[in-house]
Amino acid sequence: LKDNKFSLIVIEISKGRRMQTLERISESIVSGESEAAASLVRQALNEGIASFEILNRGLVSGMTVVSEKFKNNEMFIPEVLVSARAMKAGMEILRPLLAEAEIEPRGKVVIGTIQGDLHDIGKNIVAMLLEGAGFEVVDLGADVPVEKFINSAREEKADIVGMSALLTTTMINMKAVIKGLQGPAKVMIGGAPVTQDFADQIGANGYAPNASEAIDLAVRLMKKQSE
């Protein structure tokens, strides 16, 4: 019994330490400290925290705080940019680990942020998790012209085209891509202002509100593909 109690205490302490590291990762994103973000992500991995958990409960949770502060005018564009840079520094370390789980390619996804839109953090997370789930991903980057989406989908023989938009003024450009796409590729869309209604309106095959649901959606679209 004594031994059990001791191991329980040890477990509690290590749980506490893990929480602390995740919180510190989140804080490093908010304060925009790239080096700290990178070294804390490494520390979290050394502590045995799963890469998926580091991504969601460390990096993404930091960016959520940034979004709130930006909305409330407590943070401004230059600071948000610095936070975005810290987010990237942390993500770079996780990228190879999230991709490691790969089995055989489940399908090929061409992904990018739509024309006129420079927001790429959410798109990058979706791309990383898709890779981790075994998809082959061709990332076209941000501010991707309509024609480039259409041509790349054809050249790459994409199974799925994924488009991200964070601005109400750019989301409409996704409609032009869908109109111009010929062939069997399915289209999934996402980004903060995008909704299921909007996806239905422009004829997309699916919408997901976050990265993990985006993976489920991609898997579902591949099943539909083979039906």
Ligand code: B12
């Ligand atoms: C970071 C940020 C920036 C950074 C971007 C840095 C970068 N490299 O991405 C900078 C400072 C450059 C920036 C600039 C601007 N921004 Co800004 N920005 C944000 C902010 C604070 C956070 C966005 C973010 O990264 N969120 C975190 C990620 C993880 O979430 P996410 O992107 O939503 O992605 C998730 C899901 O949506 C989904 N998803 C995303 N993509 C996809 C794709 C697919 C296929 C699927 C299935 C799912 C999916 O999964 C993701 C992960 O879970 C938002 C606030 C907000 N509430 O979104 C404003 C926000 C988007 N920006 C806004 C504005 C206005 C601008 C500027 C016009 C500001 C200006 N006056 O210059 C410029 C536009 C520049 C341009 N042409 O694109 C507005 C948009 C308002 C509107 N209704 O259109 C927002 C909403 C802020 C606000 N409340 O006013 N911004």
